[in-house]
Amino acid sequence: MPELPEVEVTRQSFADRIRGAQVEAVRIGKPLRWPLGCDPAELTGQRVGEVTRRGKYLWLALERGGLLLHLGMSGSLSFAIEAGPAGPHDHFDLQTSHGLLRLHDPRRFGAVVWSSSLQHDPALKLLSSLGVEPFDPGFTAAHLHASLRGRRVSIKQALLAGDVVVGVGNIYASEALFSAGIDPRTPAGRVGPARCQRLVDAVRATLTRALEAGGSTLRDFRDAQGHNGAFQLEARVYDRAGQACRVCGSVIRRIQQGQRSTFFCPTCQKR
Structure with a gap:
């Protein structure tokens, strides 16, 4: 699944190129997760403004x-x-005077949804439950520690x-938990202030490295110019899993957490 680095890399790869363009036509293919929410014809003639990101969502501002x-x-x-012509998996085209998005x-499982603003539904509803952005000043050890207090799930x-x-x-x-030296199975509520600070620093450093590498391409991720990511x-x-830790030489382990694979070093990372 494309995460923050992939979404941000995607945004950076086309935001400047589409800004100021005029929408000329809209094509909708097979249904996506949610309906567009407006008549596609209402979008034509409008100018494209800034493209911003919130979490894993992109907001393409129109007039x-x-x-x-x-x-x-x-x-x-x-x-x-x-x-070229739309293929069987091309489900939304926004033709503009600067090019085709x-x-x-x-x-x-993707979506393209119209909203009158970010302060009104459906955008407001979709974004309201999102946590703090990792590069925002509000993402601090104190914020993380307070948010994790009492949580029994793993960190x-x-x-x-x-x-x-x-x-x-x-x-x-x-990757961030490895950098912070925290075992991924540790109950979230047991991660104290000092380790929260290490984790905040590790999250930012890891995401920074991922952005610099163009994100991760495990199967089919490409940015808007067709470039692969290299963080992986x-x-x-x-x-x-099964390979030697690059720090201590121990064997990297793989476990399942919430139906997702987790990889960690049993020596470098402590509960």
């Missing part, structure tokens, strides 16, 4: 409202001056939930 986009489990956006989504699952901090997906949670090539624990 009247905007479009909230989500890549779902396997979606990707492309933006090109010249694009296309959502490709084989599993159709890995608490990070993935998205209501404490957004965008720390499966790969990045495993430098992962220290993710997808390295």
